[in-house]
Amino acid sequence: MSPRTKEQNDAIREMRMNQIMQAAAEVYLEKGIQLEIRDVAVKAELGYGTVYHYYKNKHMLLEDLLWDALSRTESAVQAALAGDNGSSIKAKPFSTLLLRKCIQDPSVFILLKSVADNFHHFPGNRFIKLFAEFQERIYSPFVEMIREGIDSQSPEKTANLIFGSLVGCAALNIHHNMQSEMDVEGFVDMVYSGIQSKER
Template sequence: MSPRTKEQNEAIREMRMSQIMNAAAEVYLEKGIQLEIRDVSLKAELGYGTVYHYYKNKHMLLEDLLWDALLRVESSVMPALNGNDNDKFKSVSFTRLLLQKCMQDPAIFILLKSVADNFHHFPGNRFTKLFAEFQVRVYQPFVEQILKEIDSKSPENTANFIFGSLVGYAALNIHHQLQSEMDVQRIVDLMFTGIQSKER
């Protein structure tokens, strides 16, 4: 049997990392910050030593999980704010897409909930930079879009209301395992019902 090539090793590494990240997100939803590397290895059906090879502690693992989630929000959701000029209310499209991603990708939900909680479950200042990057890459562009589209004395308060509602709806459905029953469009319509657009 010939030794694996560099490309094969990289493919295996990426597959293992994906297994570990997916398992970590699932375990976090079950146990929160109490999760341990052993829990993740069991969920991923990998040996403890294999997971430990990639992550020496749960905080390193969670940090990677949340940074990766931020990158996915940036690549898959943020284009809704910059996209088609024919879309009258980009803030609505953005919210709908973000809620869909929360339901499909537990790591994105965990990121939004952690930001909403100001990372208070996590020790030290480990997530200060991630919080700041979320503000610059996601929150502020959303606030700026709200300022353009919505009649609000405080676009920050409106953004906070929308993010809070989004996290709350997603949490209810995730923790009660009702994802298939969730009507994303209806929920987003309800969120925006009391918000007046500038065109009205």
């Protein structure tokens, strides 16, 4: 039996890390910051030593999870960020894409919830750079869409209200195991119609 090539080893490493991060997201939804590497190993159906080989502690694992979630979030809303439509039309599709991804991908939900909570469950200041990147890549472009597309006296407050609504809706869907497919567009329409009628 010939030894594995570097490419094969890299593919196995990537597959294992994805398996570990997916399990970590599921465990985090169940236990929050109390999650332990051992819990992740059980959920991923891997040996404790295998998970520990990739991540020496849960904080390193959660940090990787959240950075990966930022990339996933940016990819999910890219169509709205890069669209040729006027800014007035971009904010709603952006919100729709974000909510859909938040419900489908636990790591994106964990990221948005952590940002909304200002990372207060995490020790130290290890997420300052992640928060700054989130602001630059997700939040600030969204505020700009609000500024140009909705007649709002405070685009930042409006953006915060929408983000909070999306995170709250996703939390209900995730934590209460809603069986039926959620009407994402309907929820986003309701949020925007409420905001626009209030701003008039």
